[in-house]
Amino acid sequence: MSDDKELEAKRLGATIRALRAAHGLKVGELAVALGKSQAYLSNIEAGRKYAPLQLCKEIATLLRIPLAAITIEGYEEIAKAAEKVKAA
Numbered sequence: 001m002s003d004d005k006e007l008e009a010k011r012l013g014a015t016i017r018a019l020r021a022a023h024g025l026k027v028g029e030l031a032v033a034l035g036k037s038q039a040y041l042s043n044i045e046a047g048r049k050y051a052p053l054q055l056c057k058e059i060a061t062l063l064r065i066p067l068a069a070i071t072i073e074g075y076e077e078i079a080k081a082a083e084k085v086k087a088a
Contacts, residue, residue, distance in 0.1 A: 010047030015070055016059060017045040018083050023063050034058055 020030050027045065031038040034055070043049040051059075053071075060067040 005050060006047070009044075009050040012051050012056075012070070013045045013047040016041075016051060016056075019059075019063060019065065019069065020045075022083065030059070030062070033062055 017027075020027065025033075027041050028038045031041045034041070036055075040049070044051045044055070056070045057067055060070055
């Protein structure tokens with residue numbers, strides 16, 4: 001993975017992780033709901049694998065959030081906001 005793509009994968013993974021956690025789901029629960037392996041989603045959340053757009057769409061649908069909440073620029077702000085929601 002190129003440096004830019006690696007950074008993007010990490011940002012995207014962090015956003016998915018924060019949004020999942022903010023919705024009270026464990027990674028295994030999300031994996032089952034999506035029909036994916038827990039290892040696969042863990043690798044995406046850790047930024048070791050890049051989340052394909054189709055997976056992002058499936059996650060957004062499952063969490064009942066707009067796809068843009070996962071894919072737009074500003075991942076850090078979204079992740080921080082999701083963590084604040086979780087903490088409240």
